[in-house]
Amino acid sequence: MAAIYTEPHQVTYYEGDTKNQMTLAMLLNVAILVSERQNDQLGLTNEVVHGYNVGWVVTQYQIEIERMPQVDETVIFGTTATGYNKYFCYRDYWVEDATGKRLVTIHSSWVLMSYETRSMVSVIPALVQPYAAPEIKGIKHFPRVHHVDTVNAEQQEYRVRYYDIDANHHVNNVHYFDWMFDHLGMAYLSNHDLVRVNIRYEHELTAGDIASSHYQLDGLTSQHLINNTAGKCAEAEVVWQEHEQLN
Numbered sequence: 036m037a038a039i040y041t042e043p044h045q046v047t048y049y050e051g052d053t054k055n056q057m058t059l060a061m062l063l064n065v066a067i068l069v070s071e072r073q074n075d076q077l078g079l080t081n082e083v084v085h086g087y088n089v090g091w092v093v094t095q096y097q098i099e100i101e102r103m104p105q106v107d108e109t110v111i112f113g114t115t116a117t118g119y120n121k122y123f124c125y126r127d128y129w130v131e132d133a134t135g136k137r138l139v140t141i142h143s144s145w146v147l148m149s150y151e152t153r154s155m156v157s158v159i160p161a162l163v164q165p166y167a168a169p170e171i172k173g174i175k176h177f178p179r180v181h182h183v184d185t186v187n188a189e190q191q192e193y194r195v196r197y198y199d200i201d202a203n204h205h206v207n208n209v210h211y212f213d214w215m216f217d218h219l220g221m222a223y224l225s226n227h228d229l230v231r232v233n234i235r236y237e238h239e240l241t242a243g244d245i246a247s248s249h250y251q252l253d254g255l256t257s258q259h260l261i262n263n264t265a266g267k268c269a270e271a272e273v274v275w276q277e278h279e280q281l282n
Contacts, residue, residue, distance in 0.1 A: 036167065037115050037116050037117065037166055037167050037168040037169070038073065038077065038115065038116070038165070038166050038167050039113065039114075039115045040069065040070070040072065040073035040076065040113065040114055040115070041069075041111050041112065041113040041114075042069050042072065042111070042112055042113075043109055043110070043111055043112075044065055044069075044109070044110055044111075044112050045107065045108070045109045045110075046104045046105060046106050046107060046108050046109075046110065047106070048106055048107075050062075050065075050106070051105075051106035052224075053225055054225060054228075054278060055105055055106045056102075056103040056104070056105060056106070056228070057103050057104040057105070057106070058103075059098075059103075059209075059212050059229060059232065060209035060210070060212050060213060061209075062103065062104070062130065062139065063096070063141075063208070063209050063212075064209055065112055066112055066114065066128040066130075066141060069112045069113070069114055069128070070114045070126065070128070073114060077165040077166065078165060079162060079165055081202070083162075084162060085150075087159055087161075087162065088149060088150050088151055089147045089148060089149055089150065089156060089159070089162075090147070090148055090150060090202070090203045091124075091145050091146075091147060091148075092145065092146055092147070092148045092155075092203065092236075092239075093143055093144070093145050093208055093236060094123070094144045094145065094146055094235065094236055094237075095143065095144045095177050095233075095234065095235045095236065096141055096142070096143050096232065096233070096234050097141070097142040097143070097177050097178060097232075097233050098139065098140070098141050098142075098229075098231065098232040098233070098234075099139070099140045099141075099230075099231055100138070100139050100228075100229050100230055100231065100232070101136075101137065101138050101139070102138055102228070102281075103138070103139070103228065103229065104130060104132075104138060104139075105281065108132070108133075109133060110130050110131060110132055110133070110138065111130070111131045111132075111133075111135075112128070112129070112130055113128065113129045113130075113131070114126060114127065114128045114129075115127055115166075115168075116163070116166035116167075116168035117142075117168060118168050118169050118170070118171040118175070119158055119163050119168060119169075119170060119171065120158070120170065120171055120172065120173065120174065121157050121158060122146060122155060122157055122158060123144050123145070123146060123158075123174060123175070124144070124145045124146070124147075124158060124163060124168075125142070125143065125144050125145070125168075125175055126143050126145060127140070127141065127142055127143070128140075128141040128143070129141065142177070144175065144177070147159065147162070148203070153239070177233065177235070178233050178272075180233050180234070180235050180258075180270050180271060180272045181258055181272055182258070182260070182270065183249045183250065183251055183258045183259065183260040183270065184251060185249050185260065187251070188249040188250060188251045188258075188260070189218055189249065189250055189251070190247055190248065190249045191214075191217070191218060191247075191248050192245055192246065192247050192248070193214050193245070193246045193248060194243070194244075194245055194246075195240050195241065195242055195243060195244040195245070195246060196242070197242055199240075199242070200241065200242050204241065205239035205240060205241055206239065206240040206241070206244075206246075208236060208269075211234070211236075211261055211268075211269045211271075212234075214246060214248045214261060215248060215250065215259040215261065215271055215273075217248070218248065218250045219250070219252065219257065223252075225278070226277065226278050227255070227275040227276065227277060227278055228275065228276055228277075228278050228279075229273065229274075229275060230255075230274040230275060230276050231273070231274040232271060232272075232273050232274075233271060233272050233273075234269060234270070234271035235269065235270055235271070236268070236269045237266075237267050237268060237269060237270075238263075238265060238266055238267060238268045239268070240261075240263060240268055244263050245263060245264075246261050246262075246263055246268065247261070247262050247263060248260070248261055249261075249262070255274060255275045255276060256272070256273070256274055256275070257272070257273045257275070258270070258271070258272050258273075259271040259272075259273065
C-alpha cells in the first residue's frame with residue numbers, strides 16, 4: 036500500500052482573502068509543503084533529489100472543491116503517491132475539516148526535469164520506490180482544458196520578478212493563478228467561489244520574461260492562458276459558483 040502522510044494546519048489570516056477563505060495559491064503552497072515533509076520522512080530530501088541533478092516539476096492539477104478552508108479553521112492536509120510509469124508520477128492531495136469531511140481533492144501529475152538540459156528525464160527508481168506506489172502501464176488522462184480564443188480574449192501582461200522564481204529557477208506554479216484570476220476583478224472574485232480547476236503547465240517562465248495572460252469568461256466558466264514569445268506556458272479551465280456566506 037502506498038505511503039500516506041497527513042498533517043493538521045490552522046489557516047492564518049495572511050493565507051485568506053476578503054471572504055475569509057484560504058486562497059487557492061496558499062492552499063497549494065501548504066499541500067506542497069506537506070508532500071515535502073512526507074519526502075523528508077521517507078528519506079527523499081531535496082538534497083537527495085538534487086544529488087541526481089534533477090527536480091520535480093508539476094505538469095497538471097485537477098482540483099475539486101466542496102468549499103475552501105476558512106481563516107482560523109484547523110484542517111487536515113493529506114497526500115499520497117498514486118502511481119508512476121516511465122516518465123510520469125501521480126500524486127493526490129486532500130483537505131478535510133475537523134469532522135473528516137472532504138473539502139478539497141487534488142489529482143496531480145509530475146515529471147523529473149534535468150537541471151542540465153531543462154528537459155524531462157525518465158523516472159529514477161530510487162526516487163519513487165520509497166512511496167510504495169504501484170507502477171502502472173500507460174498514462175493517466177486528465178480532463179481536457181478547452182483553449183482560449185486569443186483573438187477575442189482579454190489580455191494583460193506581467194513581468195516575471197525575482198521573487199516569482201523558486202528553487203527550480205522558474206516561476207513558482209502558484210503565481211500563475213494570481214495572473215489568471217487578476218483579470219476577473221474584485222466584484223467577480225468577491226461574489227464567486229471556486230468549484231473546479233483544471234490547469235496544465237507546458238513551458239517554464241524565468242526571471243525577466245514577460246507573461247501574457249489571456250482569459251474568457253462565459254457565465255460560471257472561465258478559460259485562461261499564460262504564454263510568452265516562446266509559446267504556451269500554462270492554460271486552465273475554471274468552474275465557479277455564486278458565493279454563499281457561511282454561518
